Amino acid sequence: MKLNEIGVIRSEYQTRKETPRQGFHSDKLCTLVIKEEYREASLDLRVGDLIQVMYFANKADRTVLRNTSHHRREERGVFSTRSPHRPNPINICIARIEDIDDNIIVSGLDALDGSPIVDIKGYSKRLHDGLMEKYDK
Amino acid sequence: MKLNEIGVIRSEYQTRKETPRQGFHSDKLCTLVIKEEYREASLDLRVGDLIQVMYFANKADRTVLRNTSHHRREERGVFSTRSPHRPNPINICIARIEDIDDNIIVSGLDALDGSPIVDIKGYSKRLHDGLMEKYDK
Numbered sequence: 001m002k003l004n005e006i007g008v009i010r011s012e013y014q015t016r017k018e019t020p021r022q023g024f025h026s027d028k029l030c031t032l033v034i035k036e037e038y039r040e041a042s043l044d045l046r047v048g049d050l051i052q053v054m055y056f057a058n059k060a061d062r063t064v065l066r067n068t069s070h071h072r073r074e075e076r077g078v079f080s081t082r083s084p085h086r087p088n089p090i091n092i093c094i095a096r097i098e099d100i101d102d103n104i105i106v107s108g109l110d111a112l113d114g115s116p117i118v119d120i121k122g123y124s125k126r127l128h129d130g131l132m133e134k135y136d137k
Numbered sequence: 138m139k140l141n142e143i144g145v146i147r148s149e150y151q152t153r154k155e156t157p158r159q160g161f162h163s164d165k166l167c168t169l170v171i172k173e174e175y176r177e178a179s180l181d182l183r184v185g186d187l188i189q190v191m192y193f194a195n196k197a198d199r200t201v202l203r204n205t206s207h208h209r210r211e212e213r214g215v216f217s218t219r220s221p222h223r224p225n226p227i228n229i230c231i232a233r234i235e236d237i238d239d240n241i242i243v244s245g246l247d248a249l250d251g252s253p254i255v256d257i258k259g260y261s262k263r264l265h266d267g268l269m270e271k272y273d274k
Contacts, residue, residue, distance in 0.1 A: 001193050001253060003138040003225045022264060024271045038224060041202040043214040050272060051216075054227065056138050065178040077180040079188075079257035087175060088140045088256045090191065090227065094268055108271075116138060119225045120216035127159060128265050131231055134161045134245075135187060 006041075007034040007117040009055055014113055016059070016084075023093040023110035030095070032104040032117060042120065045104060049097045050123040053106070055115040060089035091115075094123050143178075144171040144254040146192055151250055153196070153221075160230040160247035167232070169241040169254060179257065182241060186234045187260040190243070192252040197226035228252075231260050 011030040013019045020026040032053065034042055045051065064085035066075040078086040095106035148167040150156045157163040169190065171179055182188065201222035203212040215223040232243035 001140040001142065001195075001255070003140060003227075004199075005138065006224055022267065024268050038202065041214045041223065042216045043203070044217040045214070046217075049217070050268070052229070054225075058138075062141075065175065066180070077178045077182070079179045080181040080183075080186070080259045082258050082261070086178065086256060087143055088191075090140075090256060092189070092229065092258070096272055108268075118138070119223060119227060121219050121229070122217045124219070125269065130159065131161050131187070131245075132262065135233055 003056070003118055005035070005116040006038045006119065007032055009109065009111045009113070009115045009117060011109065011111055011113045013111070016112065019110045019112065023095060024108040027107055029098060029105055029107055030109040030111065032106060034103065034117070042104065045097055045100065047097050047100060050094055051097060051106070052121040052123050053093050053095050053109060053117065054090055054119040054121070055111050055117050057084040057089035057091050058116060059112065060084040060086065062087055062089060090118055140193070140255055142172070142253040143175045143256065144169055146246065146248045146250070146252040146254060148246060148248055148250045150248065153249065156247045156249065160232060161245040164244055166235060166242050166244055167246040167248065169243060171240065171254070179241065182234055182237065184234050184237060187231055188234060188243070189258040189260050190230050190232050190246060190254065191227055191256040191258070192248050192254050194221040194226035194228050195253060196249060197221040197223065199224055199226060227255055
């Protein structure tokens with residue numbers, strides 16, 4: 001399966017150590033620079049919207065199947081975690097749109113500078129609430 | 138960017154019309170058949186866990202940039218929607234693990250039979266709750 005780079009993330013984070021543990025812990029702004037040929041797909045995004053940004057963690061180790069995490073010492077299979085190190089390192093981070101010009105300015109993103117954007121999806125609180133009700137969580 | 142198929146989804150849905158609008162509206166079971174070489178990554182998944190299943194919608198139209206949806210007549214840019222038709226058609230569906238043998242049996246998945254699995258991530262209610270608090274939603 002081949003993915004097209006739809007754009008690139010510009011952020012202040014040059015190394016993984018600088019990134020917040022969860023994107024929303026940070027108020028720093030990042031810029032989603034969407035390629036000209038894909039801009040039509042972002043036409044209905046609005047300031048204040050929450051979006052799921054899917055980006056390729058191009059510095060991740062794709063050979064890792066088990067890993068430790070921030071809060072656990074024992075190794076776990078990566079499919080039960082959200083570690084960026086995994087066979088297909090596509091990270092998902094929910095961000096808030098703060099401004100829109102030619103590009104999309106967001107807060108709450110944890111991506112390294114230069115990460116290729118794979119996809120952007122609307123984030124639905126209603127979908128989450130429906131899930132939690134269904135599964136009694 | 139190239140993705141590896143980590144496994145395949147076996148479901149009762151042969152056509153898009155058969156799939157539920159949201160996976161969790163259905164109680165039908167689907168099977169995640171993980172390739173032998175990636176099984177170590179799924180070792181710590183447990184019955185009852187909610188997981189994010191990322192799969193490749195290999196029947197989607199990757200040229201679509203604007204689309205209508207179930208509940209809206211006017212076209213919208215696909216990045217503000219969750220339509221499967223988009224330049225990189227990776228769908229995300231939250232499912233519940235119902236059983237584990239060599240494979241992983243889940244409920245709540247909306248995928249067509251034969252969809253390649255791209256990734257599985259643990260689903261964190263705490264992460265969502267943190268987000269909602271932060272953004273006052």
